[in-house]
Amino acid sequence: MALLTVLLALGLVQIWGSGAPLHRDKWFYAWRQHLAQRPRLRDNAGLLLGATVLPPVLLAAILMVLAEASLGWFGSLLVAVPLLLYCLGRGNFNEILSSYLRNWYQGDLDAARQAAAPLLPESGEARDSRQLHEEVFRGAAYRAFERLFAVLFWFLLLGIPGALLYRLSALYAARQTQDATASRWLWLLEWLPVRATGFTFAIVGNFAGCYRAWRQCLMCRERSTSKVLEDYLEGALGGIDASECSVGLEVGEGQRICGAQLEGLQALLSRALLLWITAMALAILFDF
Numbered sequence: 367m368a369l370l371t372v373l374l375a376l377g378l379v380q381i382w383g384s385g386a387p388l389h390r391d392k393w394f395y396a397w398r399q400h401l402a403q404r405p406r407l408r409d410n411a412g413l414l415l416g417a418t419v420l421p422p423v424l425l426a427a428i429l430m431v432l433a434e435a436s437l438g439w440f441g442s443l444l445v446a447v448p449l450l451l452y453c454l455g456r457g458n459f460n461e462i463l464s465s466y467l468r469n470w471y472q473g474d475l476d477a478a479r480q481a482a483a484p485l486l487p488e489s490g491e492a493r494d495s496r497q498l499h500e501e502v503f504r505g506a507a508y509r510a511f512e513r514l515f516a517v518l519f520w521f522l523l524l525g526i527p528g529a530l531l532y533r534l535s536a537l538y539a540a541r542q543t544q545d546a547t548a549s550r551w552l553w554l555l556e557w558l559p560v561r562a563t564g565f566t567f568a569i570v571g572n573f574a575g576c577y578r579a580w581r582q583c584l585m586c587r588e589r590s591t592s593k594v595l596e597d598y599l600e601g602a603l604g605g606i607d608a609s610e611c612s613v614g615l616e617v618g619e620g621q622r623i624c625g626a627q628l629e630g631l632q633a634l635l636s637r638a639l640l641l642w643i644t645a646m647a648l649a650i651l652f653d654f
Contacts, residue, residue, distance in 0.1 A: 367439060367446075368522060369646045374443070375450040383458040385451040391537055394422070398538065411547040419534045427527040446526050453521070453529040455513020457484050463506055463632060467625055470499075485509055499624045506628065507599050508592040510635050511563055512536055512556075518642060519559035531555070556591045563638065564598040570637035571602030603630045 379385055398418045401407050407414040426449055433441035462484055469478035475495055479486070482498075485505035516536075520528035532555055539548040561584065568576035579601035583594045 367442060368525075369643070369650055371443060371446045371450055372518065372521070372643065372646065374447045375454065378447070378451060379454065383461060384456070385454045386456075386458075388448055388452045389456050394418075394534060394537055395541065397422075398541075411545055415535075415538060415545075415548055415551060418538060419531065422534060423527050423531045426530045427525075430526055449526045450517075450521060450529060453517045453526075453533040455509060455517070457509075457513075459506075459509060459513060460632070463628060466502060467628055470621070470625055473621070495621070495624070499627075503599075503627060503631070504592050504596050506631060507595040510631075511560060511591070511595055514639065515563045515566075515642075516556055516559040519562055520555070522646070553591060560591050560594050560598075564594070566638045566641055567598050567602040567634060570641055571634050572604045575601035575604060577601070599631060599634070602634055603627060 375385075398414075401414060401417050407417055429445055429449075430442060433445040435441075437444065462481065465481035466478050466485075469475075469481055475498065479498055482502045482505070486501050487505070516532055517529045520532045524531070535548070535552050535555055539545070539552040542548045561580070564576065564580045564583070568580055576598055579597040583589060583597060586594070589597075
């Protein structure tokens, strides 16, 4: 059932380009705003976070139970696929990255920056091509992780409630950037998935380089998720890092290396996803 749910959700993403038709988050932000008006919740960041995120997760769990009780496996599938689609990341990742690379190779830095805006931090102010590439690479690595691999990890571990718990926590933290409690909670939710994803990168990429980075970051409690992912990916891609890129786009070799790094990232992500799906299929085949 889990494998079929994932395949159907990913198939719809391929058709639509993303899960955009189901990505309607206004209800969640309105719900959070409503709760924030209560003095007791407003004054306690952790309590507000829990009161905002947990009721929808509990409701999703109840819906799954009711669907299975009334319609069996078909009912579960009918509810699980839309909910999993909702939990996947926002925006068309491949289109954003392709648009960025197209402008990057053409030497249009301003257009490349504009195309990559969804991947860049709001406070990012890249002054040259090297800094822009560093920000795009780091942003693309994290977006790929949070939109898919973290969601699938919690879905496989806890089902739809787990996937929804992660997505709502990510939405909450994205809006409450100054809330240390929300940021720390999201970091905790990502701690296991990012290490599982990193080990996958080692298998489908440069094993020696990625595994070395994976061991160094294994028990780290200080590095952010995006920094850990960046270290994993640079190892998995053979040690090419952004410092090898040129400061000016007129230097063709540096420009080519930067573009090749992002193209390698796309290919690595595809192989990693294929490995996860294969592992799920083998687990079902051998009844693990």
